[in-house]
Amino acid sequence: MNVTLTAEDTCSPVASHAIGQDAASSVAATLKALSDPLRLRMLSAIASDPRGESCVCDLAELAEVSQPTVSHHLKVLKDVDVLTSERRGTWVWYKINPNRRRAVTTLLDSFAPATVAGPWTEDAVDEARRPDFDARVTHLADELAAEIPELDSATVLTIVRESYSALARTARVTSALIPLTERFARQRLSDLTRDRDTAVPQVLFVCVANAGRSQLAAALVNQLAGGRVIARSAGSSPADVIHPHVRSLLAEIEGDGATDRFPKPLTDDAVRAADVVITMGCGDVCPIIPGVRYDDWAVGDPALASREGVEAIRDDIAARVRTLVDNLLN
Structure with a gap:
């Protein structure tokens, strides 16, 4: 046969x-x-x-x-x-x-934190498939477009959709997605409309997960500069939540304001809006934009450190931040 x-x-x-x-x-x-x-x-x-x-x-x-x-x-x-x-x-x-070095960076900043992180959830991705997803996002985009008439409404809608989708990939609590999307989209729209010639200096800190050192660096800059320098943070592969030890330190630095912090993905508009981009263990992930200054800080990863280790990392970052702020303001 x-x-x-x-x-x-x-x-x-x-x-x-x-x-x-x-x-x-x-x-x-x-x-x-x-x-x-x-x-x-x-x-x-x-x-x-x-x-x-x-x-x-x-x-x-x-x-x-x-x-x-x-x-x-x-x-x-x-x-x-x-x-x-x-x-x-x-x-x-x-x-x-x-x-x-590139292999070691990948091991310590991507693979190692992933092995000690909690399980990821697919709930947030399912949330984006809800029948009312389009209506909720469109409503948010309409509200933001009305606040920023200098931007085309189609551009605002695109930013909001991209922001929601990016956050949905890692979010654990789906009920918070729309409020988080609003905060992230507002930041991105602010970056799009920023006038580099008249605005105060802006720094972007980038690490892999945006759950530790880049969050600490941004908080410390904002605390020290008192509005004279604006700091943002982002991750090349953002985590779902900020590291617990880091969150407690952020609460000491920012008080109730620390509750507004969450891991955010790196975007080209954030890089374009920055005067200084500082990478922290994430390699050459940032696009090269003319007029932007780039630097790299070799600091420890809080995701792999004890409470005492995270405090030492904070102190290391704080010393670098003082030098950075002095340089930008003098």
Whole structure:
């Protein structure tokens, strides 16, 4: 009996698309070297050290182990080319291998926080499919368009729709989507209509999740500058909620105003409206806009830190913020 196989009956040649044996062995060796918790903490400390490098004496403070033990762990990371080292005097200094920096950034700022975050929900995406979705968003757009007559109503509607859809991808509480959309859309519309020549300086802080360091930096700028500098924040891949330790620190800085903060996605109009864009562990995610100054701050990630660690990160950011504000106002 002859049997004719359809496309659904045949197997796809997936093996031909798999990672090669040599590459798999190399990646596996690196992942094995990174599988120790202390090594990951040391890697994080080195990556976020403002000096761009750390010595054994610095890293020994991360755990109650001897310096020879620290040196052993660092050698393991060096053997897989994640770190490079240089002896200067008594101490050996370690830094991230430039050829691996992008991979280390992805590990520490994207993969690691995702593994310790709570489960995501699809409720917000389902919310966008509700029959009254279009009417609710259109009503909000009409209200905002009436407040900003200098913008075309179609442009306002597009901004509102995009804002809602972007927030719906990560929102946990669907009942808050419209109020959050209004706040996010208002910020975006304000950026679109900003006159760079007459407005006060504006800074945009960008990290991966917009749930920690970029939120702290924006709050600290707004507190210190008292309206003389405006700070925004955004994430290249925003989380659904702000990190709990960071939220409590924001409450200390902003009081009740901290309740208005939520992770927001990065948009081109936010970059165009900024005088200064500061990235914080998210790599080259921002579009390059003429006339905008760019900088990168290597600071620790609160998502992976203890309460005490988050406070140390805040203090580090605060020192940088003071220098930034002084530079913008003088």
